[in-house]
Amino acid sequence: MAADQVRFTFDGAELAAPRGLTVGGALLANGIRSWRLTRAGGRPRGIFCAIGACFDCLVDVGDDRAVRACLVPVRDGDAVRTSDSRGPRE
């Protein structure tokens, strides 16, 4: 793996992305569009505003629950998981 690549997992699958991307950017770069299911309707959600305003892109990263994928940088070894939508960072 090249040094300018970050290795991470999404729901257990091993992925890589260029270093410096956000979690949301890294998922999109891997062709993944959604990583949250809404609380009531179970609707899939991903990036909508990309600037931290809409909270659509909430995702679980390691021990952090429901962080904004559009703001948080992806790091080596991150275990990114589909958010279960119970609430931000409880």
Place this chain on the structure above:
Amino acid sequence: MNTPGGPVTDMAETDMAETDVPVTDVPVTDVLMTDVAVVGAGPAGLAAALAAADLGRAVTLIDSAQAPGGQIYRQPLTGTPGSAPDRLPQRLQRAAGHRRITHLPATTVWHAERDSPINLNSNPRSNKIHLNPTSPTSPTSPTSPTSPTSPGEFTLRLTGVAGPADPAVLRARAVVIATGATELALPFPGWDLPGVTTAGAAQALLKSQGVTVGRRVIVAGSGPLLLPVAAGLAEAGVRVVAMLEATQARAGVTRTARLAGHPGKLREAAGYAATLARHRVPVRTGHAVVACRGAGRVEYATIARLGRDWRPASGTRWEAAVDAVHVSFGFTAALELPRLLGCADAPHPVRPVSAVTHDAGQATSVAGVFAAGEVTGTGGADVAELEGYLAGVSAARYLGVPASPTLAARLHAVTTRLARARRFAALLDQAYPFMPGWLDWPAPDTVVCRCEETAWGAIDQAIAAGASSVRSAKAMTRCGMGYCQARVCGPVVQYAVAAATGRPLAGVGDLHARPVLSPVTLQEVADSG
């Protein structure tokens, strides 16, 4: 820029040691003292920070992004050079090395209080919320409460984008609000499918990360943002199936720009149009994406021809296969922080948005609080930067920097340029009229509040049941009560309630974020004193 944790933060330890409170009762909080807190590091915030710092004031610049520049000058994260018009100008890059500017990246304000040690009784409507009024952590209980330069006029409570912030508390003697705006997005069936994003999102992802949402996309909506977004995506190799501007007379934009004598702006628009032509991107005015569908993501977009009022003309719909749709209908000022501090704002006459009101020096209705950039209304980067300069100077003057002939001459020059830039912004605002016909786009089961999943039909039912303000609609439907605190659906619901009740936009109220502004852990609340 300085990093926090230097000599300034040592104040906290020193002052806590001076209190008589047992150490065990002192919450674990790092407090940073500053003269001017600038919230937002776009062109307005950077210009304000530089102006105040150049006049000798200590500035702390808070921004939710990793790198300064805001949305317009989004800096590439991966070393990909940004396209020329987007690169942070040299004059603003200077903030990065300024010894009196402390930059707190990836940080947001989750609460703000006006301490007002001078005029406590004269501000009965102060938004002061003391989580712990007797807290000993106030690092510098003013030794001279009557002094106009008493420190600690404002307390900003901070959190990081992925966890607690350090410092967690910022005490400032003046605040410049340069929080910018978010995009106004209008609902239609399928607008919450993955792959449908704001146009600004597509631009932000491309500019800062070189990432695209789709390979075959439509850019749609209304306003001057659509051109650069569509052009940027086409240049990046994305197949832009169409750029759809809801307003019909696009020629009017170029005409007004020429009439106003803004050849630079005209050239910029012509450059984007040439890029779209080179990539054979069809540009259609008077059209919109009025529905999207797909299994778990957008696969098809329904395009409709619109009447002048944006109502879809009958029998003119067709579908296009796409894997992303990027929509934008203008901007809505980020009013959460100004409202929390008690700053007055005023509604736009026809758009469901409001903006902070201010005087010629960018002073808001609250002493010590200044506002600049999109939070005072959509004006673009030029207006933002000039307003930022004025706000920074005003904040420094507020903190005792004397007037000088040099400063007066500079202020005069900036004010003249600002008047010209504002004239262009006003022309653009008129060139893209916001029309009511979009109310016909959503279906009864279209989710309008994306957080609480409130359906468009539920808003209609609430209005039919007597809701005549957005607050009553919110109470009856839960719209606007979710994570985003109505940042997305607030303007939509405001417009819908006003239209259905026949009342003016200003007469139905609006929905904006209230404390707590950003999700925080209870530990952070407990620690913040």
